[in-house]
Amino acid sequence: MTRNPQRRRRVGGAPVTVLLLGCCTAATPAFGNTELSTRSLKQLSVEELMNVEVYSASRHLETNQASPSAIFVITNDDIRRSQATSVPELLRLVPGVQVGRVDANKWAVSMRGFNSREANKLLVLVDGRSIYDPLFSGTLWESQDFMLEDVDRIEVIRGPGGTLWGANAFNGIINIVTRDASETQGALASLRVGTEEEYTVAARYGFKPTERQSLRIYGKGLERDTGRSDVATPHDGSRMRRGGFRWDWNDGQRDQLRLSGDVFKATTGIREDPSLAHDVVHKGHHLIARWDHALAADNTVLAQFYYDHVDFESIGYTQARDTYNLDLQHSVRLGSRHLLVWGAGLREMRDETQSALAGLVDILPNHRKDNITNVFAQDTYSIVPSKLNLTLGLKYERTDYAEHEWLPNVRLAWTPDTDETWWAAFGEATRVPSRIESDITFFGFLRVGDDFRAEHVRAYELGHRRLVAPGLWYDVALFYNDYEDLRTTEQGGQFANFMYGNSAGAELAVRWEPLPDWRLDLAYTYLTTGLALDPRSTSSRGQLNYIEGFGARNQASLRSMLDLSSSIQFDATVRYVGRLPSLGYPSYTELDLNLSWNIRDGVDLSLAGRNLLHSHHPEQNFAFAASGMPTETERGVYGGVTWQF
Numbered sequence: 050m051t052r053n054p055q056r057r058r059r060v061g062g063a064p065v066t067v068l069l070l071g072c073c074t075a076a077t078p079a080f081g082n083t084e085l086s087t088r089s090l091k092q093l094s095v096e097e098l099m100n101v102e103v104y105s106a107s108r109h110l111e112t113n114q115a116s117p118s119a120i121f122v123i124t125n126d127d128i129r130r131s132q133a134t135s136v137p138e139l140l141r142l143v144p145g146v147q148v149g150r151v152d153a154n155k156w157a158v159s160m161r162g163f164n165s166r167e168a169n170k171l172l173v174l175v176d177g178r179s180i181y182d183p184l185f186s187g188t189l190w191e192s193q194d195f196m197l198e199d200v201d202r203i204e205v206i207r208g209p210g211g212t213l214w215g216a217n218a219f220n221g222i223i224n225i226v227t228r229d230a231s232e233t234q235g236a237l238a239s240l241r242v243g244t245e246e247e248y249t250v251a252a253r254y255g256f257k258p259t260e261r262q263s264l265r266i267y268g269k270g271l272e273r274d275t276g277r278s279d280v281a282t283p284h285d286g287s288r289m290r291r292g293g294f295r296w297d298w299n300d301g302q303r304d305q306l307r308l309s310g311d312v313f314k315a316t317t318g319i320r321e322d323p324s325l326a327h328d329v330v331h332k333g334h335h336l337i338a339r340w341d342h343a344l345a346a347d348n349t350v351l352a353q354f355y356y357d358h359v360d361f362e363s364i365g366y367t368q369a370r371d372t373y374n375l376d377l378q379h380s381v382r383l384g385s386r387h388l389l390v391w392g393a394g395l396r397e398m399r400d401e402t403q404s405a406l407a408g409l410v411d412i413l414p415n416h417r418k419d420n421i422t423n424v425f426a427q428d429t430y431s432i433v434p435s436k437l438n439l440t441l442g443l444k445y446e447r448t449d450y451a452e453h454e455w456l457p458n459v460r461l462a463w464t465p466d467t468d469e470t471w472w473a474a475f476g477e478a479t480r481v482p483s484r485i486e487s488d489i490t491f492f493g494f495l496r497v498g499d500d501f502r503a504e505h506v507r508a509y510e511l512g513h514r515r516l517v518a519p520g521l522w523y524d525v526a527l528f529y530n531d532y533e534d535l536r537t538t539e540q541g542g543q544f545a546n547f548m549y550g551n552s553a554g555a556e557l558a559v560r561w562e563p564l565p566d567w568r569l570d571l572a573y574t575y576l577t578t579g580l581a582l583d584p585r586s587t588s589s590r591g592q593l594n595y596i597e598g599f600g601a602r603n604q605a606s607l608r609s610m611l612d613l614s615s616s617i618q619f620d621a622t623v624r625y626v627g628r629l630p631s632l633g634y635p636s637y638t639e640l641d642l643n644l645s646w647n648i649r650d651g652v653d654l655s656l657a658g659r660n661l662l663h664s665h666h667p668e669q670n671f672a673f674a675a676s677g678m679p680t681e682t683e684r685g686v687y688g689g690v691t692w693q694f
Contacts, residue, residue: 093124095522095560095568099514105174105204105224107440107460108213108390108427109380117440117462117472119145119207119512119526119556125228128197130610130620132643132657132689134246134271136203136225137190141624142608144556144572145207145221145526147600149626149669152680153245153276154287154317156190157669160207160221161530162552162578162600166669170219170480172210176227176309177376178337178355181217183398183419184368186483189361192315192331194289196251196267198237198691201228207556208528209508211478212442212458215394215423216451219480219506220530227309230255230263230297236694243687245659247272261298268292276680277665283680284328287317303343310336333359347382351392365405366412368484373397386434391426402484413490419449427458438462450481451503468516480504486536486544501544507531520562529553535580540587547588550580566612574604598631616647626668637666651693659685 093101099114106118113122121143133139137156141148147164149157159168169186172179173193182189203225210218233255241249248271255265269291275283293311311334318328335357342350357372378392398419402412427442442458460474480503487498507530514524535548554576561569578600580593608622620643628636640662645655660666665681 093126095520095562096516098122098124098560099516099522101202103204104226105206105213105222107429108378109388109429114467114514114516115438115462115464115470117438117460117470117474117512119510119528121145121205121207121524121558123203123205125201128200128203130618130643130645132645132655133197134241134249135190136193136195136197136223139203140205140223142570142572142606142622143205144558144574144604145554146205147574147576147604149629150682151669152285153273153283154191154285158188158190159600161528161554162576163220163596164599164669169217169483171221171223172214172218173223173225174214175225176337177339177353178335178357178374182361182483184361184366184370184400184402184484186217186480186486189329189331191287191317191329192289192313194269194271194291194313194315195225195227196253196269196291198239198251199228199233199253199265199267199295201226201232207526208474208510209476209478209506209530211454211456212425212427212444212476215444215446215456216421216448216454216479216481216503219478219504227295230265230295231257233265234263237691239689239691241655241687241689243657243685245274245683245685246687247274249689261301262296263298264294264296266292266294277683278680284318285680287315289313289315305341307339308337310334329361329363331359331361331363333357347380349380351378351380352376365410366402366485367405368400368402370398370400386431388429389426390428391424393424394422396421400484402488408493409491411490411493412484412488413493413496414488417484417488421446421448423447436464438464446479448481448503450487451479454479454503470512470514472510472512474510475508477505477507480506482544491542495542497542498544500546501536502534502546504535504546505533507533522560524558526556527554528556532580537582537586537588537592545586547583547586548580548593549583550578550593552576552578568610570606570608570610572604572606572608576600576602576604595631598629601627601629601636603627618645619643629669632667632669634667637668638662639666653691655689655691657687657689 100112101122102110103113103116103120103122104110106116106120113120123139128139131139137148137158140146140158145160147159151157151166155166157164157166157168159171163170167185167187172181173188180188180193206222208221210222214222233253235255237253239251251269253265253267257263272288273286275286291311291313295309297307299305314332316330335355337355339353344350354375359370361368374396376394380390382388401416403415404411423444423446425444429438429440431438440460444456446454456477458476462470462472464470482501486501489498490496509529510526512526516522530552533549534546537545537547539545557573559571578597580597582588605625606622610620612618622641625638626636628634639660642658645653647653660682661684665683667681
């Protein structure tokens with residue numbers, strides 16, 4: 050592959066004067082829908098599951114079946130039956146998502162390649178609040194714990210979403226949507242104990258202060274055992290404490306209000322020494338306020354504000370960061386064929402970052418304020434009503450790392466009937482530098498990131514989904530991503546944007562109900578990545594081989610969900626992950642089993658086994674581990690009880 054080193058970026062090969070192009074930013078919330086959030090997703094048939102309404106793919110409600118995106122929805126019932134204790138465990142079942150356990154508490158999660166502990170090309174949202182960490186880039190999953198009983202659904206969008214969600218929605222978006230407080234009335238208490246998940250205890254109470262108000266409060270704590278290592282004594286155990294609330298109000302006509310917040314502290318590493326790579330102390334709190342107002346039918350105004358504070362200590366760095374985020378959106382139907390969504394967003398981040406090796410390795414300036422601003426518009430035009438829809442969008446976004454970005458989006462969906470959809474898409478996205486990449490300084494004067502700018506991707510996608518017969522449905526997506534300006538480390542340790550290349554692959558999901566009480570879910574992913582260096586680069590080819598080999602070429606899972614009776618459920622999942630050449634890890638196959646029993650109304654018992662085919666196996670590297678080697682994932686068994694009253 051050759052490329053002109055002086056090549057300039059274009060916006061999708063088309064002029065920026067494209068008419069009415071739509072977008073959102075990483076700062077734009079996943080504004081929900083009360084009708085959707087109050088629906089129960091439990092015990093849906095395959096036909097009902099494919100028509101579940103989703104929001105994240107197009108910034109307005111549409112059915113999963115008709116969405117012009119590679120989308121997968123994990124419902125509340127999927128979460129309950131999985132008996133998962135963390136979101137990364139749930140994401141193992143999604144085609145196109147790569148999940149590897151780094152050690153007993155840390156995870157590597159990405160889409161379409163580039164996976165590692167610091168995977169920086171995936172944007173994760175919780176009720177519209179970005180949990181993408183700007184210090185290192187990526188998501189620190191060991192600190193992102195949730196009371197999974199309160200999660201309504203997880204919408205997983207594979208592929209770039211820059212036009213929809215802005216900076217860092219590079220290879221995909223995960224949107225975790227929590228349940229309305231009106232759905233969680235009464236009391237719930239749960240306890241799980243086991244060999245690796247030593248204990249997880251959670252309690253929640255919901256009530257209605259008035260007829261139109263609903264409120265819930267909750268608390269949760271957990272502790273995990275250490276992993277296994279043959280070269281050093283593991284010290285990667287972890288503990289988490291978290292609590293929060295959610296309040297919802299509506300006037301029954303035009304207005305809805307929501308206020309929610311959480312406070313947490315996560316400690317990983319039994320020594321609790323933040324100078325060690327395994328040891329992390331992460332704590333914080335946040336508050337979200339949202340207002341939905343209906344001006345008229347098909348004419349709504351939405352506003353959301355959130356404040357987020359975090360304190361982080363690990364591998365010699367400490368950071369205190371405050372984030373203020375405001376988003377406005379207006380959705381209106383124009384005539385019978387146009388659905389227009391437009392708005393703006395502003396985010397301000399203020400931090401104080403210190404290094405334990407001050408004078409040798411610093412983050413300078415120690416105090417920094419960053420802003421992200423955007424304006425966007427999106428039009429979905431019904432070319433042939435109920436058959437052919439075209440979505441065009443453009444977002445203008447300005448950050449302190451990438452001053453001017455124009456991110457287009459073009460999507461076409463053809464639905465010949467309600468059981469079949471063909472779709473095609475083109476879009477662009479950016480990944481902005483982290484605080485460390487931009488500001489790391491050696492010996493007080495040597496700055497290695499001053500010339501490093503945003504990374505870019507153009508993506509081309511094609512998909513087809515169809516209900517073949519009652520109880521049998523499939524969804525396939527093909528993609529080709531063209532990357533530019535990826536980070537390289539040059540001679541002298543300088544960061545630059547001299548890497549480019551592509552990734553391509555296929556993702557398949559199949560759902561089949563052989564019997565009314567038995568469902569099978571199959572997921573398969575094929576991925577190939579090819580990277581190259583600009584002639585100006587002084588980096589070695591070994592850097593490319595290392596990055597290319599972070600992702601498994603083949604992944605597959607088969608999940609069986611069987612109702613043995615009206616009160617007993619038995620689920621089994623077989624997972625295959627291909628080898629990771631960069632790490633020298635072989636492929637592996639694992640088996641997870643779950644058994645749950647509703648012994649009486651409101652009381653459930655469960656038993657789960659994880660990684661039952663091997664006593665231990667490696668999944669993902671952690672380059673900064675104190676021992677120089679990762680710990681391995683071990684076989685685990687745990688039981689639990691949940692009581693609702």
